[in-house]
Amino acid sequence: MKIKTALTLKYTGVIAVVFLLCMTLIYLVSEHIRSNTFFHNLKSEAVTKVHLFLQNQVDADIMQSIYLNNKEFINEVEVAVYTTDFHMLYHDAIDNDIVKENPEMIAQILQQKEIEFYIGKYQAVGMVYPFNGQTYIVTAAAYDGYGHTNLLELQKTLVILFFIGLLLLFITCYFLVRASLKPIREIVKEAETITASRIDQRLPVRNEKDELGELSQAFNELLERLEISFNSQKMFVSNVSHEMRTPLAALIAELDLCLQKDRTETQYRQAMQNVLQDARRMTKLIDGLLNLAKADYQKEQIKMHEIRLDELLLDTREIILRAHPEYHIELIFEQEDAEDDRMITIMGNDYL
Structure with missing residues (x-):
C-alpha cells in the first residue's frame, strides 16, 4: 500500500472517529433534553389534573372517560392521587396502572418530595402536592411518542450525515495528502535521473527548514560521499595500473636478458635474485595498494x-x-x- 493511500485512510479514520463521537454526543444531549422536557410536561399535566379533581371542577368519571378516549389517539398522561397513608383518591386507569404504586414508593416520595423514574418505555414522576392544608401524593406516567419519533428522525439524519461526511472526508483527505506528497514525487523524479555518470548532480533544496529540505540535504550529502568514493576508486585503479607497470617491466626485461644468450651459473643466479627481488617488490606493492584502497574508508586498518x-x-x-x-x-x-x-x-x- 502506498503512503498516499495509507495516510488517506488513517486521516479519514481518525476524523471519522471524532465525527462519530460528536454525533453520538449530539444524540445523547438531545435524548437528555427530551427526557427532562417530558418530565417537566408530566409534572405540569399531573398538577393540572389534580387541581381540577381536588377543586371538584371536573367529575372523576368524566376525567377517566377523557383519558380512556384520548389514549386511543394520543399518549395521554396517566395520573393517580393518593393520601399520605396510601389511600387512593383518584386514578385515570386502575386496570392499566402503569406506575403500580405501593407503600414503599409513597414513603419514598414523602421523603424526597419529588422523584423521576422510568418504567420500561414510560416515564413517570411522583411528587408531594399540598392543597388546602392537606398533603397528597401524585404520580403520573406517559410515553413520549412525539419526542421519541423526533429522536428517531434525528438518529436517521445523523447516520446519513455521517456516511456523506465520511465520503467527503475521504475525498478531501486524498487530495490534501496528494498535494502534501507532491514535493516527494518531484524529489523521486530528480533522484531517478542521477546515475554513475551524473554522480555530480544534486537534488534541489527549496526550503532548508522543512523536513523535505532536510531530506534533500541528507541525500545530497550521501551523493557527496558516494562521489568521493567513486573518485577514490578511479584513482585506485589508475594507481594500480601505474604502479604495477614498473615491476612487471623489470621482470620482463630481466627474463628477456636471460633468454637472449647463455649465461654462467653465477649470472643466472644473479638474474634469479633480481627477479626474486622484483617479485618481492610486487608483493610489497600489492600490500601498499590495498592500504591505499583502505585510506578512504578504513584508515584505522593502515599499519x-x-x-x-x-x-x-x-x-x-x-x-x-x-x-x-x-x-x-x-x-x-x-x-x-x-x-x-x-x-x-x-x-x-x-x-x-
Whole structure:
C-alpha cells in the first residue's frame, strides 16, 4: 500500500472517529433534553389534573372517560392521587396502572418530595402536592411518542450525515495528502535521473527548514560521499595500473636478458635474485595498494609506525635508479649533523 493511500485512510479514520463521537454526543444531549422536557410536561399535566379533581371542577368519571378516549389517539398522561397513608383518591386507569404504586414508593416520595423514574418505555414522576392544608401524593406516567419519533428522525439524519461526511472526508483527505506528497514525487523524479555518470548532480533544496529540505540535504550529502568514493576508486585503479607497470617491466626485461644468450651459473643466479627481488617488490606493492584502497574508508586498518625521512628518501632513490639507471637523483640534507632524530621521524606507512 502506498503512503498516499495509507495516510488517506488513517486521516479519514481518525476524523471519522471524532465525527462519530460528536454525533453520538449530539444524540445523547438531545435524548437528555427530551427526557427532562417530558418530565417537566408530566409534572405540569399531573398538577393540572389534580387541581381540577381536588377543586371538584371536573367529575372523576368524566376525567377517566377523557383519558380512556384520548389514549386511543394520543399518549395521554396517566395520573393517580393518593393520601399520605396510601389511600387512593383518584386514578385515570386502575386496570392499566402503569406506575403500580405501593407503600414503599409513597414513603419514598414523602421523603424526597419529588422523584423521576422510568418504567420500561414510560416515564413517570411522583411528587408531594399540598392543597388546602392537606398533603397528597401524585404520580403520573406517559410515553413520549412525539419526542421519541423526533429522536428517531434525528438518529436517521445523523447516520446519513455521517456516511456523506465520511465520503467527503475521504475525498478531501486524498487530495490534501496528494498535494502534501507532491514535493516527494518531484524529489523521486530528480533522484531517478542521477546515475554513475551524473554522480555530480544534486537534488534541489527549496526550503532548508522543512523536513523535505532536510531530506534533500541528507541525500545530497550521501551523493557527496558516494562521489568521493567513486573518485577514490578511479584513482585506485589508475594507481594500480601505474604502479604495477614498473615491476612487471623489470621482470620482463630481466627474463628477456636471460633468454637472449647463455649465461654462467653465477649470472643466472644473479638474474634469479633480481627477479626474486622484483617479485618481492610486487608483493610489497600489492600490500601498499590495498592500504591505499583502505585510506578512504578504513584508515584505522593502515599499519603505522615510526619512519625516518632520510632513510625513506634513500630507499626511494635506490628503487627509482634501479628502474631507471639513466636518471640522476641528488638528495640534499640541510641539517646533516642534527642530533635530534625526532626532527626527521614521523608516524606513517613507509610504502604509502
